[in-house]
Amino acid sequence: MNAHQSLAIGQPLETLEAISPAAVEADPMVRFAGISKTYPAYRGKPGVNALQDIDFAIPRGSITGVIGRSGAGKSSLVRLINGLEKPTTGHVIVDNREISALAGRELRLAQRSIGMIFQHFNLLSSRTAADNIALPLEIAGWSKADIKTRVAELLALVGIADKHDRYPSELSGGQKQRVGIARALATRPSVLLSDEATSALDPQTTRAILDLLANINRELGVTIVLITHEMSVVRQLARDVVVLDAGHVVESGHVADIFTHPRHPITQSFLAEAIGDSLPVSLQSRIVAEPPVGGQAVIRVQVRGAGAGDTLVARLARELGLDVALLSARIDEIGGQHVGSLVLGIPLGIPGGEGAVTRTLAWLSQYQFSAERLGYVA
């Protein structure tokens, strides 16, 4: 049972509160209970149901990815966590406090324990790196001496101690995001929200920032919620994932479970993008619909699970006595599991002879491999 299943979906808050302490993750960092969010009609524009029937929990200390296409409701969800938006129905609980019920000073105090980083960093251009990081501490009323010590600590933590006096215009994208992360962590939050924080960065810098977030999670125990439309971010960093589509949670659970057995088409499409499930162009252009004499049937086999595809071609060739060709293979690792596909060429033998193909498909199905026939090559 995973964290999300352990919190009974759709139960009202009172029932959720009664969950036995024996359920390890019954004390999550964030809980959405019966949430919907509707933006009202405005100046002739119709109202929008941005979120509906949202019931899930984010485990304490986890890194949870919230993935969805544009307009799926990701930002609305994240604004509910830090209380910038109120739900239309339901409750949002953060660290055992109902943030959705707070207002004014109480809300501002609660928001200090929820840090946030942004795609475009949101730094003040007129302040140095150190002064940007100091800002939330000034607002929280820290003394000058305490701010100085804390800012030095934070700059070192994010690996830019030497950029203390630099202005944002003098920093690279990755360095600016490091300042953003230090600022978000200044008041020692228990939750860090990341809204597409690496979307404006190149792949190498993205990798470095994701590594930094992983260290922060490990060393400080901060729960991280990553909003993203990029599967690669979830794959590199998250242990848990919530897939949003049109305002609904369509799947949630451990990354390895969800992406080795994706059920919803939107999850399948994210996975296909992540592992480059498309065929190589040279192969694609050779595939025809009718079996050519002496050709091969092209079969794509999905590989899901630890070591799932390792011996497949050898076993298939041995057990069925076939000269199986490996036309293309793409296998990646997600959450420690192999995910990808093998494209096999099965010799047709005599003209129109489909016996080998039928036997191959039956053999694959016997071993629970999902397979499809894509066509034929000469």
Ligand SMILES: Nc1ncnc2c1ncn2[C@@H]1O[C@H](COP(=O)(O)OP(=O)(O)OP(=O)(O)O)[C@@H](O)[C@H]1O
């Ligand atoms: N303040 C608002 N007023 C009215 N409609 C809004 C508001 N904020 C968001 N919406 C609408 O709610 C829906 C969900 O938007 P949201 O920004 O939460 O999605 P998203 O998944 O974050 O999208 P993106 O990746 O493009 O930022 C969209 O249809 C959007 O137009």
